[in-house]
Amino acid sequence: MDDEDGRTQPGADAPDGHQESAVEKVVAALLSSGVDGLGPFKGARQVAEEHLAQHGDAEKAIERVIATHTRLVAATGFATGFGGPLTMPVTIPTDVAVFYALSARCVAAVAHLRGYDIDSDEVRSVVLLSLLGAGGVTLAAEFGAALGTKAALSVLRKLPGRTLMEINKKVGFRLFTKFGTKGVINLGRWVPLVGAGVGAGVNAAAMRATGRYAEHNFPQG
Template identity: 45%
Template sequence: MSPDVPRDEPTPAAAPDAQASGLDRRAADLVQRLLAVGIDGLGPFDGAAEVARAAREAHPTTESAVHAVVRQHSRLIAGNGFVTGLGGLLTLPVALPANVFAFHVLAVRAVAAVAELRGHDTSRPEVRSTVLLTLVGADATDVLKSAGLPTGGRLTGLLTSRVPRPVLMLVNKGVGFRIIARFGTQGLLRLPQRALPVVGGVVGAGVDTVMFRRIAKAAEHALPPRTPEQLA
């Protein structure tokens, strides 16, 4: 009888639980960084409260200040130098390419500044989660439902609620999952920029601007001005 010949054993696939755990970590890391940089600021990158304060000082009404913040961030998002300007900050290891992460940092800061201008405290976890939810559009309702928070299609209920921290963590992580799924680790929507730096860059800037305007529109509905009774 011929001797047994050793055969190469196939490499076992990663266990589903391990894959899920890795995705959990990436989603949690992503939203933590978005909140920390976009709302709180980092180094020379002003946080949302500073942006709101500057807009309030420069404009006579709350809504004119809100529109100014949206215009300012539309220009920043359309610009080509943002990623380079932040340098090492955006090369931190996250679940998205640096240019996609930059877009979301700016969107978070703009929405959070709108929240501040309209009387909402962005240090509150419920407000921070609402800011994140504006990033995922129509998926926001599904995120809330999966966390056990049915909203009837509106996000405003979260602002005035006291939600347990573990539930808000589920909400935030759900946003992270959807951002990662939408853009992937390769940043597919940004590939034309790499292939055709001039034409692709113009197209990419236009796509980003349209996406940001949708987010800003969602923020207008999700973050209404606080009433005098709420401010009292």
Template identity: 60%
Template sequence: MTSPMAPASTGMVVINKVISIGIDGIGPLSSAREIAEESLAHHGEVEKAIDRLIATHMRLVGATGFATGVGGAFTMPVTIPADITLLYAYAARCSAGIAHLRGYDVTSEEVRSAVLLSLLGSAGSAVLADIGINVANKTAMAALNKLPGTILIEINKKVGYRLFTKFGTKGAINLVKWIPLAGGGVGSAVNVATMRSIGRYSKSTFTPVSSPSAGLV
């Protein structure tokens, strides 16, 4: 029998899944850039597209279940609630979509780390403080700009650890399927509130690139 992975290791598995599924897209799930461009094409204005992107993702995570059948998207057994992974994959897609619409390169490691920090909301500043980065009056994106890759990896690890420990190890599942949200431990209202909060935080983090407070990418 395989022994359970340590929280830090499991947290990184979650983060890698969130990035690969939520930001890059997989199978029928559009990437952050694709869905952002679709929203912009439909609404015509960046800020309207952003607001609708948030609203769309709030509806998605508030639904009674997620689609099944993404095959190889989840091939590694992980001891975490599946609905949490999916919630944050959608949240990362929304956050990265906002970043893209505001002019950021979502393939950039700095931007990806900022997206992950957005999943923690204001608590993300504590992660940065843990490694000696004082955000002060800067956005998380500006604080991450030009940091070495090794530091960004460490930030990602800390985000993954916090997400994992926040929800604990209860409920062993196999991420080979999208488990219906109705069977998870997180209610629809909580998911919607979480997505709304992450959307607002992402809007403040990814200020337009022309803004003085924006991080250059």
């Protein structure tokens, strides 16, 4: 897990055998639902194209994609925080899962609007890295990729497939550990209505930050 300045804490990248399968499922779910779409949940490409058709300009569409996803996670944060302690065991995991699926879709939509191939393995790895914020930048640097530059994708493209899979697993493990580390937020959610407001505010702030990292990690050509 990362500390506040994005540095890796000891042991953060070493999931044991019991966690490995769960981590792989987290990564697969984020890519399949968040990037590709699943059932009624639209994929990143469709969302991006809808915003582009509506606004006519890629950068304006990006702005609106981030704003739309910020509203969506604020709404889910409010809804899952509404019930207080009786519903927390169910609603907190749901809120986190929905947040990261929407975050992955938001990042991938930004990538698509900037002209990146969101079907490529290296772009998908950067989508996942973007979900970690500063921690993703630090992790990519460990593999010689400076996120925020065009060269970053070239570096990742040259890595063996197994190395990209390892990067994805590291991201998945860090996200997986966050599912149980919402302590401060959870304390606020013990009070119905107050908890709803906390959930909405935290989710909205986190999505805006994710949007900024998406714009940084997928620079304009």
